[in-house]
Amino acid sequence: MSKQLYCLGMFKMILQRTIKFLVFMAICQYPSSTEASCYFPQEFQGEFIMQSPPSPQNLMMGTGIQYSHLNITENSIPIWGNCHRRIGNNFILMFNYSETLCVRCLLLKLRSSNVLQIFVATEETISKCFTNEKAAEANCPSEDTVVTREATEILLFKIKDNFGLPTERQYCPIDGNYIVNYKGTAQKRANECRGYDSILNSCPSGSTLNFMLRNCTFKGYDMKFECLGHWKGLDDETFVIFTDSRYMSNLRPKYRCAVYRQDPKTNKIQMALSRDSTCTTDLYNTTSGFETFSLVPRVERPWPAEVSFEMCSFPQWMYGDWEHLKIRSDTILYKDHNSFKTHTIKCAGILEDSDKYLIFSRTQCEEESYNCLRIANRGKNILEFQLGTNTSDNKVDVFTLCADENFKSDDWITQGRLEIPPGLSTGMCPITGEYTGRIPDATDLCTKLWSDCRAPELMYYQVSHCETEEIYEEREYQCLGHWRERHLLYTYTERKDVAAGTYECFVGSIITESEIYIKEAGEHCQRTVDPLRYGMKLMKKQPLYSCIERSTTPKHVPRTTTRSPTRRTTSYVPKSTTIMSDIESNDIPDIPREKTKSTSSSSMTGHAKYLYLVLFILNKCFY
Template structure:
């Protein structure tokens, strides 16, 4: 985390190690109230107790909030006073709280954190204005460029026509993003320029994009906070204006528009956007962005002949196979072969792997459309197979049939270690197993998880996480957790019972 700001020597950082039950500089975990944590140090005569609100924004960014700047360092001698100073959701929304950003460098196994996909992709011309100096500090004329080739996790800046000695090429690598209404988004990233002149390594930006023209405006903070000299997308320590480059023309048989994707497929999905004859897919394994054009439909088939182009202008014909699993779940796979020629044989069955599906959940549920029913009702409990002193509880009921809750606690002491909340997007059966695709509601937006289960009886189920894309090689009966139904939370016929 940022520990100090010194204009002469740059930004200073300190390392913070969070364990399973302690944040050493702030205290040991004493009690959890939703996302508020009571942390405590016990001294010989007195206690130091504080309340902090933790919000995970991505796998690499954690926000820490306190009710005021004073209470991040100040502690209380009794738990009641600390709890009374827990940040409320209203104070978070009004930005009345103190905030510290923590940037994860390694996980608990010592591995470096994974990359994040940058929401800004494509190719742009750029205008840049730097911090006020004695002389103009800018790159004018839109002669500078930005692109996301070869990786969608990185933006490459090439500054030209500048009033200062430019960095030539530098890059920013995304760590996380935060939504900020109305119409602006925070980006948190690492800045490669910090190596040269001790600029901050971690930066925060606000951006907004015109959905019609594609023009993008972005402002960057002076340090590693989202507040210092950063006011909105057009006012900050550094500001950028990005104008999209014109796309290369599509081949004639592609631009002719002889087919389109089905209506049920249109809209925004987890990593996919579909409109008319165009699908944009952001592959989070290769960090390539594919613009996929439909060029042919096979009769009585779920396969489409397509022409694909990446953000690095790699182009070829391929075939895509699409399956509608529920109103809000789709699965697809691209053929293993591609070609420079339009060839219908690309859609033959041998070009597809039976179990290699990419699962996607719809981002916004259409009005009047059910978000999906969870496959269980009632309360189920069991022991975690590889940690038998830990017990799990899973429950859902017809008061909110689209929600499912999961809790891990110590079997003897009943101390709760983890709580999760899922929104079920739907489920389907395949090869005697039941697949359920969900969206996490208790962590960063856009976190999806898949479960595979086997319902033995009305009172006994086996369940196992099946990875991000509902992996078919996961056997819940062999590797999953056995859960036994404890109770029906209430009769689902009793609709008058209050929530």
């Protein structure tokens, strides 16, 4: 009896250790923790949704659209790898196994705060990985293949940012009221809506396109497209991403891609949609797609006589396209990104020897009012404006609406010029040379700000760990100009490393030629930011770089370290095999093969001895 109890106790102990052994062996099959040596910009991080590959049958039927979730962390896209090296917009992603490497090259394009496009050289390369970094780099997609749409693309739709907050709505690039002609592709016959009964508007929100389809070959209905982002394509084409209110789980796609072109003379729009949540399936051009729309502007209501016959125009230096403004002679089209109302503004009077204009405004919802517009010229490519706090339904004396008490002195809306005409140079950055400092609330992080000798309108910003010099963030700015106000220097810039149309303002105080304080001042150059109190101190390290053997753009090739003091990542994917050969100075060295084999051999010897002991004890107990 005692022998049986002893054997049962030994068997229980052996079973527990065997389970631990099997768990250990299972874990060994997964890639080990790897040190990331590059980091994704914050704008790239967050929780995304992507379309899952459909089955051939569902693809033919136009049904069965399914989605999966994807997270992008500061240094990893878990299904594809850890960020190893950045080359421009290309990212080398790597899984480092005990004996093998799995390497991919992806090109990332942020199209808006809600839309991230990922490109690979071919459709094969997204499901497979290369066995060495050199082969992966040789198969990186180029900017040319992205423009010509030869590279394979994957669309990611952000639903939460890197802080877990829901994404914000985006302004639609199409505004106004239109008559709609619609054509949809079905299995047996084409669905069409013709005539003048189908309409489109963007009331009450400029983030939504409202379609009312009538006089159709099917029962008419209403639908909404909620815009997520847009970007320019070739030949004056514009791509738009939106959610479709017709979405039905597993039947109709929730996310849609469209491409359109607007005739500059007639403002007529031709738009086509893809079949699913890509920009490729059954989408060929603006007139050929799974669904097509022809949008003809509706005749607008007449303007009041006192506006139509008023001899008034805005300053000529303002003419052109700005971030949220389009200015032509006596008319301004203003898209308010706070209220999502689109204002068509007519000049109704000028206050002499002043920067104020009496205006008449009409929104996309036909709301009308008189107000006063205050304009400030901050440079060739920068303007600021204010709208009065009080409005009127009737044209009143210009001095009433344009009184100083009708404006908040420090509340400006800053705008950068979109397309700089030839001969109108961009603004120079206010710094020359290289400046270094530390982030005030994170003193273990060092910063570097430097200018470009060949392109004085460019400056670069870098954040790295002070001890290891591992780079966490890199930014590229194009300076549109700067101006002084109350002994402070304001610089307005456009980010060149993220989505187009991302603008930032900085406020600084230059103490000496070698000492400056700088602080972000938001998108609209807030006047309440004190750089001396809350800003970052930067000291000049060296004068303007020598242009010899220097590129005008920064090389996103971060210096790597053997360990990261604060950031680690572990990922699990199917195994691959590789042997790394040439290791450059900025690469993560692979584990020496001899050491790996030795460790593996000794481990297997230990496991064999352990299994032999298990069999020996079981034999003694039960035989």
